[in-house]
Amino acid sequence: MSIELIVLDIDGTMTNGHITYSEHGDEIKEFNVKDGLAIVSWIRLGKKAAIITGRSSKIVERRAKELRIDHLYQGVDDKLTKLKELTMELGITMDQVATIGDDLNDYHMIDAVRNSFAPSDASHYITRIASTVLNHKGGDGAVREMIENLIVQEGLEEKFLALWV
Numbered sequence: 001m002s003i004e005l006i007v008l009d010i011d012g013t014m015t016n017g018h019i020t021y022s023e024h025g026d027e028i029k030e031f032n033v034k035d036g037l038a039i040v041s042w043i044r045l046g047k048k049a050a051i052i053t054g055r056s057s058k059i060v061e062r063r064a065k066e067l068r069i070d071h072l073y074q075g076v077d078d079k080l081t082k083l084k085e086l087t088m089e090l091g092i093t094m095d096q097v098a099t100i101g102d103d104l105n106d107y108h109m110i111d112a113v114r115n116s117f118a119p120s121d122a123s124h125y126i127t128r129i130a131s132t133v134l135n136h137k138g139g140d141g142a143v144r145e146m147i148e149n150l151i152v153q154e155g156l157e158e159k160f161l162a163l164w165v
Contacts, residue, residue, distance in 0.1 A: 003115060003150055004096040006042060007083060008069075008143060010053040010060055012102035013119060016139030028060050033142035041068045041163050042147050045156060050086055052079045054105045080108040100146050102126055102138050115153075117146040 003090035011017050014035060020028040039049055050071035051064055058082065064072040076082045079101075087094060099106070103123035110116040111129050118130035119142035127133045132149060136142040151160045 001093070001095045002154055003047070003098045004092050005048045005050060005087070005090065005098070006039075006147065006150070007050045007052055007086075007097060007099040007109065008039075009079075009099075009101040009103075009106050010051060010057075011055060011101050012122070012138040014051075014063075014139065014143055016137065017102070017121075027057055027059060029057070030139060031063055032139055032144070034141050036063075036067055038144040038147040039069065041160055043068055044163055045159055048090065052076050052082050052086075052109070054079070060145075077105075078108075079106060079111055083109050083112070088099055098150055099144070100143060115150070117142070117149070 009015055012048060014031055014041060015029045022028065043049055050140045051060065051069055052073045054076055061072065071086060073082050087097060095111050097113045099109050099113050100117040101110050102119050102156045104123060104125060106126060110126055114131065117132045117134055118126045119134055119136060119138040121137040134142045134145045136145045151157055
């Protein structure tokens with residue numbers, strides 16, 4: 001069964017987990033453009049992407065819009081319940097989902113799917129249960145590595161490359 005949906009955490013996965021506040025109270029996060037290109041490519045292949053995150057931020061809303069991620073859920077305490085709701089909405093099974101997360105609030109979501117990924121700097125509780133522990137850290141290409149692993153696993157390399165070369 002092919003992977004149709006990737007589910008992404010934000011802090012510690014799409015970012016390095018650092019949150020910076022300006023003296024005016026503005027929140028600042030850094031995103032990796034290599035991760036972004038891979039997400040856009042995944043979507044251009046006709047696949048879906050979702051963000052399920054425990055925090056809420058206008059910055060995340062902006063990044064999701066830039067990357068054309070249609071499914072954005074912020075301020076989520078129970079990520080697994082939200083994921084199950086999303087799979088029902090999309091008419092897919094959990095076997096068609098791949099997730100990436102780095103910390104305890106991702107635990108149940110990571111544990112519930114067969115294709116789960118953790119950045120190399122994830123909590124050891126997450127790396128113990130993830131099906132793949134990546135070589136890259138969160139915010140430093142971990143999402144890109146996850147997607148490229150899935151591209152190979154799904155036999156989509158030619159289509160993936162044809163998007164850009």
